[in-house]
Amino acid sequence: MKKVVLTSLFFISILFSCKKDKELQEVQLPDPNVVEEIIYSNPADVKTKEKPFLMNGLAYQYNDLEPYIDAKTMETHYSKHHLGYANKLNTAIKDTEFKTSTIEEILNKVDLNNSFLRNNAGGYYNHNLFFEILSPKKGTKPSNTFGEAIIRDFGSFTSMNTKISEASSALFGSGWVWLIVDNDGKLKVTQTSNQDNPLMSNAIEKGTPILAIDVWEHAYYLKYQNNRAEYIEGLFNIINWEIVSKKYENSLAPKL
Numbered sequence: 001m002k003k004v005v006l007t008s009l010f011f012i013s014i015l016f017s018c019k020k021d022k023e024l025q026e027v028q029l030p031d032p033n034v035v036e037e038i039i040y041s042n043p044a045d046v047k048t049k050e051k052p053f054l055m056n057g058l059a060y061q062y063n064d065l066e067p068y069i070d071a072k073t074m075e076t077h078y079s080k081h082h083l084g085y086a087n088k089l090n091t092a093i094k095d096t097e098f099k100t101s102t103i104e105e106i107l108n109k110v111d112l113n114n115s116f117l118r119n120n121a122g123g124y125y126n127h128n129l130f131f132e133i134l135s136p137k138k139g140t141k142p143s144n145t146f147g148e149a150i151i152r153d154f155g156s157f158t159s160m161n162t163k164i165s166e167a168s169s170a171l172f173g174s175g176w177v178w179l180i181v182d183n184d185g186k187l188k189v190t191q192t193s194n195q196d197n198p199l200m201s202n203a204i205e206k207g208t209p210i211l212a213i214d215v216w217e218h219a220y221y222l223k224y225q226n227n228r229a230e231y232i233e234g235l236f237n238i239i240n241w242e243i244v245s246k247k248y249e250n251s252l253a254p255k256l
């Protein structure tokens with residue numbers, strides 16, 4: 001008898017739990033008017049593991065360059081790729097003749113067979129310049145001195161930018177497009193492969209870089225996929241020509 005009661009209780013409890021499951025549950029639908037804000041990390045928190053080369057920080061937040069460069073790309077580029085180059089550069093120069101050198105001295109003197117130092121020194125310098133010349137500030141213009149040099153060497157600001165776009169589209173594989181001031185003070189558009197740089201001994205055109213454009217796919221693939229030309233077109237909206245002008249003017253100052 002006891003067994004029958006227990007069995008009945010068991011079935012009754014199953015019945016109740018089934019009934020419970022069949023009750024309609026109210027599901028909260030997302031409100032289409034509420035845009036969920038994604039919180040990105042702070043560039044100022046990105047630090048190298050060691051010295052001497054440090055992260056320079058950014059003059060903007062990761063999402064400030066939207067819609068031209070998306071926040072996720074900026075965050076990955078700065079906090080993963082660039083940090084990786086900086087950390088590996090510090091490792092590469094440890095206990096070497098370069099441990100107290102400036103980055104420019106390293107790039108000038110690096111043995112091109114030393115690919116670990118070559119790639120990471122280049123990666124460090126190139127990304128510092130790239131991130132520095134970008135800005136959410138709209139409508140910046142070249143200074144008078146820089147503007148005159150642009151007209152002297154390219155005919156116009158537009159034709160210089162066309163040259164930069166063409167060089168970016170024409171570059172095969174991964175690399176960089178540069179605006180440099182050569183040893184005669186002339187402005188030139190040039191390219192380098194991988195993380196090479198116009199200060200290195202193998203540069204086709206040697207000179208002081210004043211503008212760097214990263215044409216590695218990691219710089220644009222999330223938003224633009226394989227459309228590099230569209231990425232470059234977008235980039236022209238966020239180049240800070242005031243900073244590039246200062247770099248041009250500094251390049252003319254007599255070297256000590």
Ligand code: MN3
Nearest residue numbers: 081214216219
């Ligand atoms: Mn890059």
